[in-house]
Amino acid sequence: MAKPMRSAERRVDALTRERIVDVAIELLDSEGENGLTFRALATRLETGHGAIQWHVANKSELLKAATATATARAMDEADPDAPPREAIHAVALGVFDAIDAHPWIGGQLARPPWQSTMLQIFEHIGRQVQALGAPVIAQFTSTSALLHYIIGAGGQNATNSRSPAALGDRRHVLDTIARHWEGLDSKEYAFTRTVAGQLRVHDDRAEFLAGIDLILTGMMASR
Amino acid sequence: MAKPMRSAERRVDALTRERIVDVAIELLDSEGENGLTFRALATRLETGHGAIQWHVANKSELLKAATATATARAMDEADPDAPPREAIHAVALGVFDAIDAHPWIGGQLARPPWQSTMLQIFEHIGRQVQALGAPVIAQFTSTSALLHYIIGAGGQNATNSRSPAALGDRRHVLDTIARHWEGLDSKEYAFTRTVAGQLRVHDDRAEFLAGIDLILTGMMASR
DNA sequence: ACCTGAACACCGTTCAAGT
DNA sequence: ACCTGAACACCGTTCAAGT
Numbered sequence: 505m506a507k508p509m510r511s512a513e514r515r516v517d518a519l520t521r522e523r524i525v526d527v528a529i530e531l532l533d534s535e536g537e538n539g540l541t542f543r544a545l546a547t548r549l550e551t552g553h554g555a556i557q558w559h560v561a562n563k564s565e566l567l568k569a570a571t572a573t574a575t576a577r578a579m580d581e582a583d584p585d586a587p588p589r590e591a592i593h594a595v596a597l598g599v600f601d602a603i604d605a606h607p608w609i610g611g612q613l614a615r616p617p618w619q620s621t622m623l624q625i626f627e628h629i630g631r632q633v634q635a636l637g638a639p640v641i642a643q644f645t646s647t648s649a650l651l652h653y654i655i656g657a658g659g660q661n662a663t664n665s666r667s668p669a670a671l672g673d674r675r676h677v678l679d680t681i682a683r684h685w686e687g688l689d690s691k692e693y694a695f696t697r698t699v700a701g702q703l704r705v706h707d708d709r710a711e712f713l714a715g716i717d718l719i720l721t722g723m724m725a726s727r
Numbered sequence: 728m729a730k731p732m733r734s735a736e737r738r739v740d741a742l743t744r745e746r747i748v749d750v751a752i753e754l755l756d757s758e759g760e761n762g763l764t765f766r767a768l769a770t771r772l773e774t775g776h777g778a779i780q781w782h783v784a785n786k787s788e789l790l791k792a793a794t795a796t797a798t799a800r801a802m803d804e805a806d807p808d809a810p811p812r813e814a815i816h817a818v819a820l821g822v823f824d825a826i827d828a829h830p831w832i833g834g835q836l837a838r839p840p841w842q843s844t845m846l847q848i849f850e851h852i853g854r855q856v857q858a859l860g861a862p863v864i865a866q867f868t869s870t871s872a873l874l875h876y877i878i879g880a881g882g883q884n885a886t887n888s889r890s891p892a893a894l895g896d897r898r899h900v901l902d903t904i905a906r907h908w909e910g911l912d913s914k915e916y917a918f919t920r921t922v923a924g925q926l927r928v929h930d931d932r933a934e935f936l937a938g939i940d941l942i943l944t945g946m947m948a949s950r
Numbered sequence: 951a952c953c954t955g956a957a958c959a960c961c962g963t964t965c966a967a968g969t
Numbered sequence: 970a971c972c973t974g975a976a977c978a979c980c981g982t983t984c985a986a987g988t
Contacts, residue, residue: 556767591816592751611834613839614833614834614837614882614885615882615884623916623919626918626919627915627916627918627919628750629919630799630918630919630922631917631918633918634918638884642920643921643922644922644925644926644929645937645938645941646933646941647922648880648934648938649876649880649937649938649941649942651879651883652876652879652880652883652938653872653875653876653879653938654879655879655882655883656874656875656876656877656879656880656882657871657872657875657879659837659878659879660837660874660878661874662837663837692850693846693850694850694854695850695853695854695857695866695870696846696849696853697854698866698883699853699866699867699870703867706867711868711871714868714872715868715871715872715875715876715942717945717949718872718939718942718945718946718949719872719941719942719945720945721944721945721948721949722750722906722940722941722942722943722944722945722946722948723941723945725944725945725948726940726944
């Protein structure tokens with residue numbers, strides 16, 4: 505949380521790594537991935553761009569830190585007393601919402617040093633999979649599948665919700681896509697046409713959780 | 728397929744959009760995402776960088792075309808006579824292998840104009856979901872879940888297989904990660920530690936297909 | 951129609967110099 | 970220890986000029 509403090513006093517805070525990362529997240533959110541620049545950061549922080557690179561060695565490190573910070577909060581709301589399935593839903597929705605709020609996370613989680621952040625999610629989900637009584641042999645596979653699904657679905661949702669056409673309200677956007685689907689070639693896209701109606705009325709988060717439940721059901725059925 | 732033809736004759740071909748995209752894919756594969764440059768392209772094609780931008784307006788269009796071309800081939804091997812579950816496995820593995828061969832696809836599918844390519848995969852999978860006899864209401868949800876899972880799992884696999892430490896052979900890499908997992912805090916990472924052994928011996932593609940089957944089982948069980 | 955290459959604005963990174 | 974800003978190499982994009 506970066507404090508505003510822009511008016512009277514200026515730069516009471518020292519330039520910390522934490523402040524830099526916070527402003528970086530603000531920039532990524534408002535300007536997109538190309539908007540994050542050492543020079544833009546320097547302007548917002550009222551300093552030189554060289555100063556920033558004393559705290560953060562290079563841009564990839566900055567992106568890594570921003571991703572970790574923005575994702576970490578999704579994990580905090582874990583209620584240790586919730587039943588397993590609900591706990592999984594909570595973690596999944598936390599990641600889903602984090603990616604939705606910070607679309608750039610999606611592209612970032614799909615590259616090398618995802619280590620600690622991803623591992624935290626993996627651990628949280630795995631515990632609940634255990635608590636559900638999944639057979640030991642299936643636990644690794646199921647937890648991996650859930651994680652992959654969450655990342656994939658979250659990323660897709662983020663691109664949809666901030667797509668070029670997403671200026672208007674959501675219902676209008678979905679209607680436009682559904683109309684496009686309905687107009688596709690009836691032989692080449694026979695299936696897609698039949699589900700255009702469902703696309704139009706579906707709820708993103710409910711649909712997302714339904715996918716989670718599909719995996720959980722499959723996991724319990726195959727014991 | 729770009730023909731080599733580097734020796735005697737030079738630039739017998741005209742500069743076509745197709746050739747540009749092919750060389751772009753080569754560059755992305757060999758040099759990574761940062762290696763794709765209009766100037767590097769110009770050098771390989773023995774022309775000026777301005778010439779390239781006559782055929783391809785800008786870089787995002789070039790990336791879009793490269794992604795579409797590299798992904799399209801995954802769809803070609805569809806065997807119309809295969810049983811549904813096998814057909815789904817084939818499509819899924821096709822995408823999985825395409826992302827593995829071209830890791831940059833992973834990051835690309837997670838952003839705006841994925842339209843046509845993704846829709847093709849969606850259609851192929853959806854038909855088989857229908858053929859499996861899934862209830863109509865579940866078809867949209869199941870097909871979406873499969874697609875999201877495939878994208879997520881493919882992306883993660885690609886980053887792992889070309890990770891910084893992936894110089895040595897695969898077994899060594901997995902062993903290193905497994906050892907790391909086993910050394911984690913026993914309270915904070917209780918679950919992760921218990922599956923470290925499975926990580927060490929698991930087969931990527933088999934594990935990937937097991938995740939697909941989890942979704943399919945869940946889909947059939949919840950009718 | 952297709953290609954060339956200079957020019958421009960911008961970027962990440964390095965680094966000698968300051969406090 | 971922390972900050973400044975010049976300098977460098979590189980990039981995407983534009984565009985007047987050629988064939």
